[in-house]
Amino acid sequence: MRPTVLAVMLALALPVVAPAKTPGTPKTPAYVTTAINDPARDSDRKDDEHRHMVEIMAFSQVKPGQNVLELVPGGGYWTRVFSGIVGPTGHVYTIWPKEMMEHIAKPYATWTALAATPHYANVSVSGQSIAPLDAPARKVDLVFTVQNYHDFHDVLDPAGVATLDKQVYDALKPGGLFVVIDHVAPAGSGLAATNTTHRIDPAVVRKEIEAAGFVFDGESGLLGNPADPHDKLVFDPAIRGHTDQFIYRFRKPAK
Numbered sequence: 638m639r640p641t642v643l644a645v646m647l648a649l650a651l652p653v654v655a656p657a658k659t660p661g662t663p664k665t666p667a668y669v670t671t672a673i674n675d676p677a678r679d680s681d682r683k684d685d686e687h688r689h690m691v692e693i694m695a696f697s698q699v700k701p702g703q704n705v706l707e708l709v710p711g712g713g714y715w716t717r718v719f720s721g722i723v724g725p726t727g728h729v730y731t732i733w734p735k736e737m738m739e740h741i742a743k744p745y746a747t748w749t750a751l752a753a754t755p756h757y758a759n760v761s762v763s764g765q766s767i768a769p770l771d772a773p774a775r776k777v778d779l780v781f782t783v784q785n786y787h788d789f790h791d792v793l794d795p796a797g798v799a800t801l802d803k804q805v806y807d808a809l810k811p812g813g814l815f816v817v818i819d820h821v822a823p824a825g826s827g828l829a830a831t832n833t834t835h836r837i838d839p840a841v842v843r844k845e846i847e848a849a850g851f852v853f854d855g856e857s858g859l860l861g862n863p864a865d866p867h868d869k870l871v872f873d874p875a876i877r878g879h880t881d882q883f884i885y886r887f888r889k890p891a892k
Contacts, residue, residue, distance in 0.1 A: 672721025734767035
């Protein structure tokens with residue numbers, strides 16, 4: 638028997654093994670890509686990879702036409718993308734607490750001017766007390782805050798933070814999301830680091846927000862850094878921009 642014939646017969650006798658499949662990477666929606674590539678945020682784009690903009694937008698589940706409430710948006714890094722994603726049929730409400738105004742006066746003035754331009758017609762700016770929170774009349778789909786939750790404990794007493802969490806809950810539609818990102822403090826440290834190293838124990842955040850009626854809906858390690866010793870000031874040059882951060886998502890139960 639010729640070798641070629643023998644090879645064919647052996648091949649037919651062996652079981653067919655399908656090639657291994659590589660898990661697919663979800664495609665980034667066009668509306669996210671368009672928002673990220675907006676020329677108005679050219680200076681932001683250099684930070685998108687290490688701040689995981691695309692992935693955090695996916696984690697936050699924000700979509701065109703939705704209403705977003707952003708607590709203390711700072712320089713507007715996230716706001717600009719939210720504005721582009723929700724588009725003209727959605728809205729981004731930015732809340733600037735009067736209790737923190739001495740630290741945020743400059744970005745507040747900047748955003749007040751930007752929100753008056755046609756490009757950001759779907760962004761509103763509100764300087765107000767944070768507890769009680771004067772939430773928008775219409776219910777929102779997402780409440781989002783980055784590196785601010787620990788500060789709430791420095792300007793409010795525990796009852797005030799509990800009131801804020803409950804008002805965030807009330808501001809959301811049934812099924813709406815509350816996404817919190819902040820710097821990790823040592824486990825078991827509670828609130829001890831909020832006004833020293835500007836960190837917070839993630840367990841405290843989860844306990845407080847769940848107490849307002851939220852259901853824990855997931856977490857992400859995108860901004861995690863196991864090399865962070867958790868005892869340095871977040872502004873320390875040795876760790877600034879590379880702190881270990883938790884990303885928590887809470888859901889208001891659908892009714």
